Each structure stands twice: as structure tokens, then as C-alpha cells.
Amino acid sequence: MTRKRIWIAFALILVGVALCAGLIAPHDPYETNAALIRLAPCRAYPFGTDQLGRCVFSRVLYGARTTLSAAFFLIAISFVIGCMIGMLCGYFGGIADGILMRIANLFLALPQMVIAIVIAGILGGGLSGALIALGATMWVHFAYQARSHTYMIKQQAYITAARLSGKSSLYICLYHILPNLLLPLATNALTQIGSTIIAISGMSFLGIGVEVPKPEWGAMISEARAYLQLAPWCVLFPALAIILTVITFNELGDLLMEKEA
Secondary structure: OHHHHHHHHHHHHHHHHHHOHHHHOOOOOOOOOHHHOOOOOOOOOOOOEOOOOOEHHHHHHHHHHHHHHHHHHHHHHHHHHHHHHHHHHHHHOHHHHHHHHHHHHHHHHOOHHHHHHHHHHHHOOHHHHHHHHHHHHHHHHHHHHHHHHHHHHOOOHHHHHHHHOOOOHHHHHHHHHHHHHHHHHHHHHHHHHHHHHHHHHHHHHOOOOOOOOOOOHHHHHHHHHHHOOOOOHHHHHHHHHHHHHHHHHHHHHHHHHHHHO
């Protein structure tokens, strides 16, 4: 229980930082100052400044808002789409199930990041393009999980009883199957937060995600990598933010999976 509370506290702190970045940040994350270029960490600038004299600490805080909000939004959309498609395919089966699962297999046959890079390149980059590119493949994992669970649930006696009592398929899906899908899919969604953050940051690092000067951890690392030897703090602190966030949500996901098992 103590371990669970610790990681929940970490997650709440991260979300709180993202929500209150405007109140916590000591400086404007966009403000440049030629007199403060690559300033080492000090009292006024705890994480130092970057190659344009911007406060790295403030940009890391605002980057939490950008990265976490993008990850949560992407997972929520993928969760809903994948859950609905998987549930309908698992319950009704037939031609639609075969076609959709062939499409899902096609996405799974290729590396997710490769597909995302191609789609983002076609869409012209930007945060919205990166989210669309990643979402094009992320829904597949939720759809497969929802489909397999639905197939097992519909074999249960209470589903047969609901059919014999005259309940419609829509009623059975919404009131009997969907509630039983939420916990396992929510656990999967929580474990996906870490990999989603890495994917969003990776695309920003490659220049096809968040557009500079918008604060985002991957973009901050990409901007500062040319000055790694002169100002390592510009890379170190965004990288630590990614590592801490990924570890936190992965641990939460593992704890939920242990509880479910």
C-alpha cells in the first residue's frame, strides 16, 4: 500500500505541476535574454538558461503541460475508438470484424514509429499532426484487447439470459459488456502513458512534433543537443523529466496489473 501511495503521489504532483505551470514558473518560458545565454544553474535560474537565455526550469514546467496533455488526450481518443471497434467486432463478428482486424494486423506488422513518422511527414508536422500520426496505430492495441475480452464475456450465461429476455444488442453491449471492459483497458491505458510520452518527445526531437519555441521536453533536448558540452543542464533536466514521468506511470500501471491479476 505504501508503494502504491508513493507512486500515486508522484503522479498527482506531475499532473499538478502541469496544471499550475503558469503559477509555479518563475520566468516567462519564451523570454530571451542575450546577457544570460547558457547560464549555469543558480538561485534565480535553478535549471540554468539555454542558448537563447531562456529559463530552463520554466520551460520544463510548461513542457510538462504540453507533453502530459498531449499524451492524455491521445490515449483517451485511442481508448474510446479502440474500445468501441473491438467491442463491436468481438460481439457481432462477421465480415466487418474480418476487415477491421486485417487493417489492425497491417498496422501491427510495421513499427509504430515508422508509420507515425511517415504520416506526420505527410501532414506537415506540428503537434496535431504528431497526435494524428501516433493515434493512427495506437487504437489497434485497445481494439485487440477489447475484442478478446468481448468474445469471452459474450459466452457467459448472463449474456445469454439477457438475449433470451429480449434485450437488444446495443443494450447488452452498453450495460453488460462495456462495464467489464473498462478496468482491463484502463490498466492498459495507464501503462501506455509512458510509451506515449516517449513517442511524442521522440517526434518532437526529430522535428516533426511540437514546433519550437513551444516548450516540450523532446524539442528542448533537440534544441540543446548542439550545446551539450557547453550547457549540459539544457539536456539533462528535460531528459530527467521524461525519465521520472515515464517511470511513475509505468509503476502505476504495474501496480494496477498486479491488483487485477
